[in-house]
Amino acid sequence: MxxxxxxxxxxxxxxxxxxxxxxxxxxxxxxxxxxxxxxxxxxxxxxxxxxxxxxxxxxxxxxxxxxxxxxxxxxxxxxxxxxxxxxxxxxxxxxxxxxxxxxxxxxxxxxxxxxxxxxxxxxxxxxxxxxxxxxxxxxxxxxxxxxxxxxxxxxxxxxxxxxxxxxxxxxxxxxxxxxxxxxxxxVLVAPIFLALLIQxxxxxxxxxxxxxxxxxxxxxxxxxxxxxxxxxxxxxxxxTYFADLSRNAPNIWSIVQMLPIGDTPLLGLALAMAIGATAAFTARFSAQPLHGRTVLAAALLAMLVTAGLLPKMHDRYFFLADILALALAVSAGDRRSWLIAALVQTGSVLALFAYVSGIAGFAAIAAVPMLVATWRLARPLLQPAANDNPLLARVAGMTSSPEKPSLMLSTARFAAKVD
Structure with a gap:
């Protein structure tokens, strides 16, 4: 039988x-x-x-x-x-x-x-x-x-x-x-919805x-x-309204703009990095079942990754990240989630101050807490999954057994760390 x-x-x-x-x-x-x-x-x-x-x-x-x-x-x-x-x-x-x-x-x-x-x-x-x-x-x-x-x-x-x-x-x-x-x-949060539609x-x-x-x-x-x-x-x-790589956005390109790089064209590199990271994000989560608070955490990560790597971002483009980080902190209630929310909020406020004051250096400073928040949120997802091949992993998620744990267990571990 x-x-x-x-x-x-x-x-x-x-x-x-x-x-x-x-x-x-x-x-x-x-x-x-x-x-x-x-x-x-x-x-x-x-x-x-x-x-x-x-x-x-x-x-x-x-x-x-x-x-x-x-x-x-x-x-x-x-x-x-x-x-x-x-x-x-x-x-x-x-x-x-x-x-x-x-x-x-x-x-x-x-x-x-x-x-x-x-x-x-x-x-x-x-x-x-x-x-x-x-x-x-x-x-x-x-x-x-x-x-x-x-x-x-x-x-x-x-x-x-x-x-x-x-x-x-x-x-x-x-x-x-x-x-x-x-x-x-x-569209900055769209990768998580695309991944869910596929998965x-x-x-x-x-x-x-x-x-x-x-x-x-x-x-x-x-x-x-x-x-x-x-x-x-x-x-x-x-x-087309501005040619800057970043306009007071608390992302990595605000830091790069402060470096003595002259007229080095970086728009293509920035787009390639953003597209590559977005594709990797979508592939990862299209093979990984998400439930409850992990959906919220993944949506926040989508915002931080896309707005953090795309060029031509403004100071206000992390607004949704502020909101999702707050929701994650309130729902999870642990110190780690509140720290992430505080880091995201600090980055956003410093970026807004850069816009209001006209001092672009504040945007570069703002990028630091935003990058730290991104890393702390993404770190649980960087652990190797049961099978790194997205297609095979999706099959494993549907046909798991006690002897062959699926990516659902990996998701549960991520949920535990988010919680």
């Missing part, structure tokens, strides 16, 4: 109750966050006066619908829809205030998304963890000083991660489409959900008269 195959055991997730009790009450967190946001509210970034306010004034002067008849922004329409909604209150509040309120509303959506993720991961107090989003310095700077919209696409990415944990792949892809419709930076053998027809969602969010602008050709190429034009 054939023996029934048994899957390798998956280690249990430790309780996070002690760490959850250590978090401050929601009211205290929000009160401190209000003070932090108030301190930044009086400051105005250069992009606010150069871009955001003129866009807002155009919407007010032309009308919230007629404004979209012609291209007036290098941002994709979904964020401009939010500005159009805020323009209805233009007679009551100044333009800068309304733009920043839109950003704070995005932060609220992001906090709700984090709360949903933490509940799915079994955190003892998801509300307390979600409230910490408002208290992150990088989030406060992004919303209350710069008035940027990164919270919107980050919230969609967090919802996509939650859907991936629940194995709701159509929903995951829809949220990916929403994120991409807001900002091109959403879980999601039907190709479902893959179309993401681009169709993005297209659907562009249709209102197209219906108002915005040329379709312009909508289709808006992201292609954004990369």
């Amino acid at each position: 054939r023996q029934k195959r048994r899957m390798a055991p998956v280690l249990p997730v430790p309780s996070t109750a002690p760490a959850a009790r250590a978090l401050p009450p929601v009211a205290v967190t929000l009160a401190l966050a209000a003070l932090l946001h108030t301190a930044f509210w009086r400051l105005v970034g250069a992009d606010m006066t150069a871009y955001l306010v003129p866009w807002f004034d155009h919407i007010v002067a032309t009308g919230p619908i007629a404004a979209f008849a012609t291209p007036f922004s290098n941002y994709a329409p979904p964020y401009l829809y939010c500005l159009a909604l805020a323009s209805l209150f233009a007679g009551w509040l100044p333009a800068i205030t309304l733009i920043k309120l839109v950003s704070v509303a995005g932060t609220g959506a992001l906090a709700l998304a984090i709360g949903h993720l933490l509940r799915r991961l079994g955190a003892a107090s998801p509300a307390r963890g979600a409230a910490l989003v408002f208290l992150l310095p990088s989030v406060a700077i992004n919303a209350s000083l710069l008035g940027q919209c990164d919270a919107f696409w980050a919230a969609a990415c967090v919802m996509a991660v939650t859907a991936a944990i629940d194995r709701r792949h159509a929903t995951m892809l829809a949220w990916c489409g929403v994120a991409f419709a807001f900002k091109l930076q959403a 879980r053998r999601v039907p190709i027809r479902l893959w179309l959900v993401a681009p169709l969602t993005t297209i659907a969010l562009m249709l209102p602008a197209a219906a108002a008269g915005w040329p379709i050709a312009d909508l289709a190429t808006v992201y292609l034009r954004q990369g």
